[in-house]
Amino acid sequence: MSTNPIRPSNVKSVSGHQARLVFIVAAFLGLTIGIGESVLEYFGLRSSLFETTEKALQAFEKTASFAVVSQDLELATQIATGLLHFEAIISVELMDQTGAVLISEERTLTPEEDRWGPTLFPTITHAEAVELRDPAEPGVTVGFLRIQASSWQVSEEWEKRLVVALLSMMAGIAALAAILFFISQRYVTRPLLKLADAYRHLNADAPKQSPLPKASDYDFLEYREIAASGARLMRDITRNTEVRDLTASELFRSQKRFQDFAEISSDWFWETDRDGGISYISASFTKTLNKRSGEIYGRTLEETASEDANTAKWKGFNEIIEQRRQFRDFRYDIESQPGVRKTVSINGRPFYDEAGTFIGYRGTGADVTNERLIAEARNEALQRAENANRTKSEFLATMSHEFRTPLNAIIGFSSLLTLPNTRAMAVERLTEYSGAIHESGQHMLELVNDILDISAIEAGKRTLTLEEVGIGAVFTHSISQVEGLAKDKAIAISTSVEMASDLMIADERSVRQILLNLLSNAVKFTPAGGKIRCTAEADGSEIIFRIEDSGVGISKDRLPTIAEPFSHSSIHPHVAKEGTGLGLSIVRSLTHFLGGTFMIDSEVGMGTCVTVILPRVGQDTSLTQDMDATD
Structure with missing residues (x-):
């Protein structure tokens, strides 16, 4: 383990990053507040300027009325000059009621492109006009006095003030950032670097040979707690390493044992999550039923079946799952390939985590298709045997009755013919007896022919x-x-x-x-x-x-x-x-x-x-x- 790792070029220093953040935050807050105050000041000055021009216009209203009535050009010029003394007013125009201009003057302004700095706010022009009344007859309009006021002076003055305010603010921000950087470097960054250097030499793979940071080397309680926690951590790591080695060895043997059993067993093992989706199934399943694992994972046991899930059997099975009960030998059919149906038997039991929370089912499964086929063949053979036995019984019962009837007639009438006094009987009676014997013989022949016909056809x-x-x-x-x-x-x-x-x-x-x-x-x-x-x-x-x-x-x-x-x-x-x-x-x-x-x-x-x-x-x-x- 390297004791002097080279810091990657894309990893930032805490102190440098902290200084940048302090400067950025201070600059942002200072500029936001300064600019906000300056903007409010600008709008206040501009509003005051326009109010002043309106009052000046009202002050010259009577004098302008007299100049228009008397057509005094010299007085009109003095009025225009007087109004232009207000720096906000950039033009003055005095006319009579006919629209004839008595005097019109404008102030020459500096073009915006010749100004030394950028124009942050555009110049606003405000036009005002008043009707001039005759002093002798106040109800008669004799002319108009019109002016235009501009915020150019406020804009220029405000921009100068803004630049000065920003420069002083930046100087203050820089000083504040330097002070904060020094404080953070002295009380935060340096102790952290010292702790980092101490922990850099720790080796988790050989905790007994790793030097531990000393809590007494630090002046502040928080850093002493960090150093003490590191010492406790290394002691725990030393103990846990030994347990880990033993556990890893036992876990490897257990996994190998389970893997061997799963591979050689004809049965398979399965596991589901808490929602019933299959999360694990052993390789024996795919070999036995010709299914890929991807076709099974995520599906419920019910969804793997090729049966109707709305039967009483599946409803009972779902009740067992909902009640978190163990089950054995639950059988259902799976279609291993189109047209090929196999029957499987599964056993399962729920399992829980350390907190007792249900997290799924796990169990075993087996292919019992041969058992089903044997049972079906046995049942079919028993059914055929029962049918054959019933048919035989019906046949014997039927034949015993059908054969006995004509045979009784044949034997009875033939016995009468063998009696000694038969010759003394009338010819009609003899004919009747022989006819009955013939009719019974014909009936018996029909019975025999039917039996022979069906036997020959079936054979x-x-x-x-x-x-x-x-x-x-x-x-x-x-x-x-x-x-x-x-x-x-x-x-x-x-x-x-x-x-x-x-x-x-x-x-x-x-x-x-x-x-x-x-x-x-x-x-x-x-x-x-x-x-x-x-x-x-x-x-x-x-x-x-x-x-x-x-x-x-x-x-x-x-x-x-x-x-x-x-x-x-x-x-x-x-x-x-x-x-x-x-x-x-x-x-x-x-x-x-x-x-x-x-x-x-x-x-x-x-x-x-x-x-x-x-x-x-x-x-x-x-x-x-x-x-x-x-x-």
Whole structure:
């Protein structure tokens, strides 16, 4: 450490700067006061001068009236000369009432450019005129006496006085500044320089080897206090240096330990300020979630989330923050990149300064996306298992009833036919028994066919045979299959086929099965005397089939699952219909199998409308279905 530092050229001396300030302040105050007083004096003299000229004019008024009336030129000259004796008056003019000038005289003034000094105030000219009255008849005007007064004399005199006043004032200011400078140099600057020289030799890095300033070397109490404070300061520095070295070493080890933990940990550490803005986050966060620190700093935890903050979860979290409580395992989603959602879990606790003032939260965070995915997959698997189990139960319950009914009829009537006295029965009775057995067998065959059809479609084993299908013909054939049942219930079936002669390339068996299932359902769930409307229309490259009935309808809450296997469309157990409940499911599956669209719209008590849209020219998807099923 240098003991004789060179003072930089741009650093000012206290004494020199103090002297300049003293001189400037004294000069400013002296000049301001002196000039102010001189200006006031000037305006006072000028005002007095003009008042004197007015009084002089009034004094010569009667004499001037007599000179005008008598046209006495000699008297008029004496009046002008007398008025010009007043130094403020620079011109006199005497005229009669006709405007004829009797006498006119002017004073010769020194031009302003020939004056020795600058003109601080411009010369003011003041004109005065009085009407002259006839001495014999005071009411008659006989002429005018006009004068001009100027402040030139006051200006010249005042400027001389101002210069003298300023010179004497500057001398006094200089003397005052010198006295003040000497006093400040003796009692302020020198002691301060002495203290500065003593402190200049102190070395904070080696306080034990640094000489301390002695308080007894100074005459005044204030400087002794400064010297004593310096001695105490050096003693404190000596003690604090030792503590600082120990603290710095421990702090370095703690920081290194924290840094190592933060870098190798899969979790990350975070900290917020008192307003909730993130003020620190460890590097593990940016590695895990592919975020830059600049995208996070200053934002609140809520603002980093990709969720709606108006949910009950976030409202509860904000209440915890407002109440300054600790929290654990708070989970929310963050968008690590467009379209990629990750779930994080954070723990946090508030921290305070030495005075107990809340200054923020700090805590840890972890990526729990895999846990969320595993939980979602587990829940989905459980849901599928529950659905499968429920479907199995529904299937078994339905099939046990549907198969038992025709089997009971077959077994019962066939048992009657095996009785010994069967031959003695009438032919009509035998025909009735055999017909019941045949009808029950047909019903059971329909049940088995429905199950086999839905199984083949769902397994992708359904064979698709594309051929030309007449739209009108397939509609007519399907309607003919249900006309008997419709007549029994007095149900009117109307058709509207815009392109009855048109053809479509499709699997005819599947199209027939779709229309027949829809028509059967419509007849089954339409009460006696109802109506069924069947339409077919073209829309570009698509054919739209629509079956609309006036039946009991389906409630809105059942519509999303009405096409699921084994789902009945009844709205009341007393109107439940027989069947496997596979009709609409088969229609939907066949529609998708043919590359079409299935839609259903219904309202309780208003009927049901089912729309099937099929491509006019279908594609062979059976190979694709087989490959998908194999995969």
